[in-house]
Amino acid sequence: MRVFPPYPSGEKPTITPNQPLVVVSVIARKGGVGKSTVTINLATEAIKNGLKAGVLDLDPQATAETWADEREKSANVDSSQPVVRGSKPSRFEMAIAEADHSGYDILFIDTPANSTHAATDIVKHSDYILIPTTPGSFDIEAIKQTMRLANEQEKPAAVVLNKCRHNAPIQTRNAAKKITKDHHFPIAGEVICNRKAFDDANEKGLGVQEYAPRSKAAEEIAGLYNWLMIDLGLEAEHHAVLSA
Ligand SMILES: Nc1ncnc2c1ncn2[C@@H]1O[C@H](COP(=O)(O)OP(=O)(O)OP(=O)(O)O)[C@@H](O)[C@H]1O
Numbered sequence: 001m002r003v004f005p006p007y008p009s010g011e012k013p014t015i016t017p018n019q020p021l022v023v024v025s026v027i028a029r030k031g032g033v034g035k036s037t038v039t040i041n042l043a044t045e046a047i048k049n050g051l052k053a054g055v056l057d058l059d060p061q062a063t064a065e066t067w068a069d070e071r072e073k074s075a076n077v078d079s080s081q082p083v084v085r086g087s088k089p090s091r092f093e094m095a096i097a098e099a100d101h102s103g104y105d106i107l108f109i110d111t112p113a114n115s116t117h118a119a120t121d122i123v124k125h126s127d128y129i130l131i132p133t134t135p136g137s138f139d140i141e142a143i144k145q146t147m148r149l150a151n152e153q154e155k156p157a158a159v160v161l162n163k164c165r166h167n168a169p170i171q172t173r174n175a176a177k178k179i180t181k182d183h184h185f186p187i188a189g190e191v192i193c194n195r196k197a198f199d200d201a202n203e204k205g206l207g208v209q210e211y212a213p214r215s216k217a218a219e220e221i222a223g224l225y226n227w228l229m230i231d232l233g234l235e236a237e238h239h240a241v242l243s244a
């Protein structure tokens, strides 16, 4: 079994000194809405910002693990980070404990679609739940169940609007309105658009900030990461805010 290796001591201090591991799970009932893409990019952004970040892949499709395998072949990136480990949903508690003992600051958990049973348990062991959705009405409808799980367990959660059309701001605004005003769900302070850089970076085992550092995609991920740090109470700076 592959484990989370300990971070060596004496590294530069992180922004969360001596704090317990923060677990952020990315959960959505719907397939293909961007769970793995959001997980991978937030983890690489966390590394870029000096955090000790890991990824736990609970999806039997092993998308994040496959991404990490590609990353090993990529030149010019530190492929040893983020550490990506796979686990069966039944054993994930052990992997979380391992990451905690090994000195990680933050662990992003990528989950399979339709993981209703497992999702209850994953939510229980998470500090924060991100729920990606596209602006499509069927996808937005499907976030209800995951949000209910988070609410039942009084876990902070937010919807991440992903794959928005950058040239269709009205569609994005209407989707945001539906989420916040009709469903009364919190929404992340940054919208992610449908951009080729995401797909290209995924294929190469990179985060968009590594693949195309000056791209809009990289800007959006930085915005989402900054917003998440603030919502987790870990950082005071805030850049991009969605004006829904
Ligand atoms: N913002 C985006 N722009 C362009 N392509 C995207 C974006 N987000 C995700 N994709 C692409 O959409 C596809 C599905 O994304 P991803 O695998 O992250 O979704 P998922 O929710 O994890 O899917 P699954 O339910 O199968 O695990 C992938 O090909 C990915 O590269």
Ligand SMILES: [Mg+2]
Residues within 6 Å of the ligand: 035, 036, 037, 059, 063, 110, 111
């Ligand atoms: Mg996935």
